[in-house]
Amino acid sequence: MDIAFLELSATALGIAIAVTLFAGFVKGAVGFAMPMIMISAFSSFLPPEIALSGLILPTLVTNLGQAFRDGLSAFIASLRKYWRFMTATIIFIAISAQFVRDIPQDLFLALLGVPITLYAILQLMGRSLAIRLQHQTRAEWVLGVIAGLYGGVSGVWGPPLIVYLMSIGVEKREMLRVQGVIFLIGAVILLAAHLNSGVMTGANTAFSALLVIPAIAGMAIGLRAGQHLDQVRxxxxxxxxxxLTGLNLLRRAIGL
Incomplete structure (x- = not known):
């Protein structure tokens, strides 16, 4: 059976909902990785445009709570403190989003698979993502540009932000809030950019809106579970x- 207005099978839609529920759970428990999980899994069984559109509204909505977790004044303080990173990310999301339809699917999968796999392997090896920043201002601009370039075509801009925050020694609670603030601003720009690029068509927008429900449900469960889970494990x-998902993307990119 097909879901006519989405041009998806009921099975594909069910898998997308399950993936989103899990991604929301992870975000609620650890504060990040939701778009990486969604785009990695979605790209295994959905066309790139639908895969990208699916994460846009769930990411936007779930980051509202994370961004304002410490109140409006803390939100504004984060905007003022990290305005360089945010500015670079916003500009380059808007630029790179316009080229998403021009990127061949194999290249698209490789661009996702390589950084996600390397990022996760380094984490599993216990390697710190912190880097020595001799020029903090310059690093903030450069990492913001990288985040924006990847964010516009994939919806994923978290790893460069996490690298930067770890490198300047931000404490855990502030890190979670800043991630939410920057993810939220980026999600707004990503939505606007893909309304302009044509990715967020009526059907794609409906698909994305549908996934907001499991995203919120998963995040709510994750927030509660995160209070009891061993965060390291x-x-x-x-x-x-x-x-595994990154390697699967690379497998598909080289045609195996």
């Missing part, structure tokens, strides 16, 4: 999953 299993 849970993150380990999350990184294992990302390695």
């Amino acid at each position: 849970f993150r380990w299993w999350t990184q294992v999953l990302l390695v």
